[in-house]
Amino acid sequence: MYVITVRRELIVLVPAPIRTLRSEIEHQMKIHNYTLSKLSQQSGINNGHLSLILNANPPRPMTIKQLDAIGRAFDQPEGWLYELYSEECFRHEKVSRPRVIPYFIKCVQIGRFDCVEAVVSIMLEDLKSSLLILFEVAEQLFHTGLKQESIPFYRYVIENERNNFSDIFVMSQYRLFVASQGLDAEENWRAVIRFEPYRKRLPENIQLDAHLKLANLCFTLQKWKDMERYADELRELATILYKNELRKKNSDKISEPLKATYHLVAYYGLGFLLKALALKHQGFYEQSKEYTLGYADLSWFETLDETGQFEVKRFQLWAKGNLFTLDMLIGNIGVLPDYLQYLRVNPHEILPGLVTIVKAANMHTFQIEDVLHEFSYEISRFDKYEDVFKRGLHLRFRFDLATYYFQRGKYVEGIDTISFCIALCQGMNSDETFLLECIKLYEEHKFKT
CATH class of the missing domain: 1.10.260.40 (lambda repressor-like DNA-binding domains)
Incomplete structure (x- = not known):
């Protein structure tokens, strides 16, 4: 930049002072x-x-x-002056780790991504040290709850790391998968596709969480075959790690225990539970029962501490509820009073329980007005859920409830319910196939009111 200075009749271009x-x-x-x-x-x-x-x-x-x-x-x-701070981040042509990391964190916190990009463009000239620093920034952001803000830093690593088997590359793929999950069904499925090739390159303790998250996400997306596969892999991995833990226990050598988010028995049980759920949603109720019984009693599991014992009791409770569910779907309506009592005692199970009851009522043509009345308050609050898993259940409940009303000639209630379901689908960019099912159901009955 230059400043024009006039001296008598001579025009002189004087360089403007450099801002530092x-x-x-x-x-x-x-x-x-x-x-x-x-x-x-x-x-x-x-x-x-x-x-x-x-x-x-x-x-x-x-x-x-x-x-x-x-x-x-x-x-x-x-x-x-954050835009001028980059001069502090480099000394002798090398990036200063103690200064650049806090600088990036602060830039992210106040939304100065322009400053981040300017410094990163210089850093990437020296990939070896820079990628480790960028990964560390991403990890700090991720673990302090700034998952969305961590995404650009994980992408820097992924896009510039040449070794696709390196620890930071694989972990960045996993963190990106976790951070990218939200209410947008299409983006969630893209996240699954991007991450899937790298799931078995993670350390085994983190693989447990990765397979669990993949299976859960496929549940919300109604990708039942994929959910089955990830549940199988979770169960197989948990079995291998359980045998390893038993060998450590019986060995004279001192070794570190498995470090995982949950107790190992939880991953083992969830492998059965998720498999059973996937089979149930495909209509394979008897097979689903077999896998449900697989986690109904895990008291045989060795190395159970207080946390493990708590998990075993939770699986016993879930198995009880899910066996009621399967009986209902098979047509054993006699269990309904016991199932309703189970839901009263376990209110967190009301949403999935009502999904099952409405579906069973449609399949086996029995009345559930009393049930809907009893849980009317809980039903009125289903749309408050932000969790993608529960929102998916809520969509299914509304669709099946609309079907229930139409089957019984209650067209006004049915149109109101399916209209609400369509609005929910559009609000969370739900699976297009499911949205089309909702629209089709609406079109079939809109002139019957």
Whole structure:
């Protein structure tokens, strides 16, 4: 940039002064009439440190916290001079890990992704060290709840790591899969497709969670065959790791216990439970019963601590409810009173329980008005759920309830229910096939009201 200076009749192009962190700070000191001591007092930064930052040759690099403190001393907004901070991130042509990581975290927190991109473009000239730093930033963001904000950093790693078997590449694929999940069904399925090839390259303890998340996500997407496959893989992996834990227990060698999010018995039981669910939704009720019995009593599982014992009891409870479910779907309506009592005692099971009851009523033509009345308050609150799993169940409940009303000639109630279901589908960008089913049901009955 140049500044035009006129000297008599001669026009001279004079280079404009280059803006730097220190020149801007010095300019503010003049405006506010601050001495070094005054700035130290206002910012809380040691006077000697400030002198080294501003006057030493070469100057001491400042941290992002120090820049923020100086900005507050001058009543500047958050993020002041962040676009100039990149000069502090590099020394001797190498990136400074202690300064760049806090800088990136703060940029993300205040939405200055422009600053991140500018520094990353320089960092990527030295991939080996830079990718490790970018991965660390992503991990910090991910584990502090900023999952969406971590996505660009995981993508930097994925797009620039040449070794597709490296730990940071595979873990970045997994974190991206987890962070990308939301209410958009199409994006969730794309996340599954992107991640699937890498699931078995993860450490085994993390593979447990990966297979569990894949199976759960396929449940919400109604991809029953894929859900079966991931449930099988989860069960097989849990079995292998269980045998390994038994060998460790019986060995004289001291070894580290398995580190996983849940107790190993939970993964083993969930392998059966998810398989049973996938079979149930395909209409294979007797097969589903077999897998349900597979987790109904896991008390034989060794290495059960207090947490493990708690998980065993939970699976016993779930198996009881799911066996009621399967009996209902097969046509054994006599279990309905016992099933309703089970739901009263376990209110968190009301949504999936009503899904089953309405479906069974449609299949075997029995009345459920009393059931709908009893749980009318809970039904009125189903649309409050934000969890993608429960929202998927809610969609299925509304669709089957509309079918129930139409079968009994209650066309006004049916149209209201299927219209609500269509609105829910559109709001969460649900599976297009399911949306078309809803529209078809609406079109078949709209003139019967």
